[in-house]
Amino acid sequence: MLDLKNVSFRAESENGEIRIINDISLHLEPNKFIVITGPNGGGKSTLARLIAGISPISGGKIFFEGTDITEKSITERAKLGIGFAFQQPVRFKGLTVFDLLRIAAGKTISVSEACGYLSEVGLCAKDYIKREVNASLSGGELKRIEIATILARDVKLAIFDEPEAGIDLWSFKNLIRIFEKMQQSEGGRSILVISHQERILNIADEIIVLSEGSILRQGSREEILPDIIGTKYAADVCRKLSEEA
């Protein structure tokens, strides 16, 4: 499904070039639920942006379903079936929630279809459908709308960057249900979630621990999770793993 081959990302800073992603290779199987975890600043969001084509990679290659997408634009990758829910969703003056869902669906959709996506993320559709995606929405509301835009699309690989941030307990269960439902739907969907939450790690097929731009650990939940259990946050595991190393 997705293959990263020796992917690296460097950025310019005042103190010269900094390495943010170092020579990462990974292979994601279709129909799997993968969670990337690791400390703040470890490079998780950057890696997601590289996969979506938002930042250009400095070295290496990315393959999606066997096609080399390294040189492909954001739009082309989206059209191939890569979906990306941002860690910090963008606000738009003037565009409504319905507009955004319509754009995501890539075709004209009915209000009731749009409402369906909103209900799935636990928003009372009629209160939101006409609202502008602007500063008047709360952080949690915006996060849920961001998830709904992925549901409205027909994606093969869905990337969620810290979807649980700002989401309350009730919706948490709902969120997990959304992931399960996406995974069960036919067509070989894969889900890549960036998360610090044990409850999300708990349903992963595979866990990747990313720290300082490199993969520290990668393996099945059974292999990795026991090392993470007992730490308060998933991020703590890296300290523990680094100390052991």
Place this chain on the structure above:
Amino acid sequence: MAKMDAIQMQLLQEVAGLHEIPEGAYNLRANGQTAARQSTANIEITPKENGSGIDIRIKAGTTHESVHIPVVLSESGLKETVYNDFYVGDDADVLIVAGCGIDNCGKQDSEHDGIHRFFIGKNAKVRYVEKHYGSGSGDGKRILNPVTEVYMDEGSAMEMEMVQIKGVDSTHRTTVAELKADAKLTVRERLMTHGEQSAYSTYKVTLDGDGSSADVVSRSVARDHSEQKLDLCVLGNAACSGHTECDSIIMDSGRILAVPSLEANCVDAQLVHEAAIGKIAGEQLIKLMTLGLTEAEAEEQIINGFLK
């Protein structure tokens, strides 16, 4: 309507959303002449004696009625100045739809300067919609210089929606309003310029009565080499509240000059101005591109939403 041709009908639809003869009172002006006119029991439209325009008199207490006064120009080189005066009786509650569409396929400039004056009675409510539109591929310019004067009596309310999105080469719009006690003015202006167009919009709102209020919001987009100047001024002479906002998106080699000004002559006047000019945020484009739009499509969607 018999005199209207296909181009004129198209213009009519753009500026007034009309496919056929509207209900209620109307006055349709095409190429400098009245094409159709109708008064109703409560709304009387009469030509001015010198032929320079029309008077629209709305009886006190008239509710749920509308007046349409669209103007279309499809002849190259036509220049006209028209004076329309609206007398809105006390307690009336009406919709007024104005607008001008110019189609210029010729070499000469076409120009329509509409001077609208509104005298709004006590506790009357008016919703005013004005759309300006230009089309045609000729070298001749499409020019619109509207002047709108609003005199609001005690407790009256006016909501103005002014839209100019396409095809007008040069516009100089002037809006002046004077409000007595408890009168309330709301303005929503939407402006887009492209090519070599220029638009200059100026507002002067004077809040003379206690409890009067004004909320003037202008949203604009300047593309290509177009130029805009937005001059929003609110004066507070009483215990009043005024808010103005200009919010602009600048693209390509566009130029925008926003000149907000506030003047308070009373210690209880509360006046606020907000102004912002900026290009479309990169993150907004990126988000829509991750949903499968090209950069150009993303830009279109963002602008359409912004100007909606």
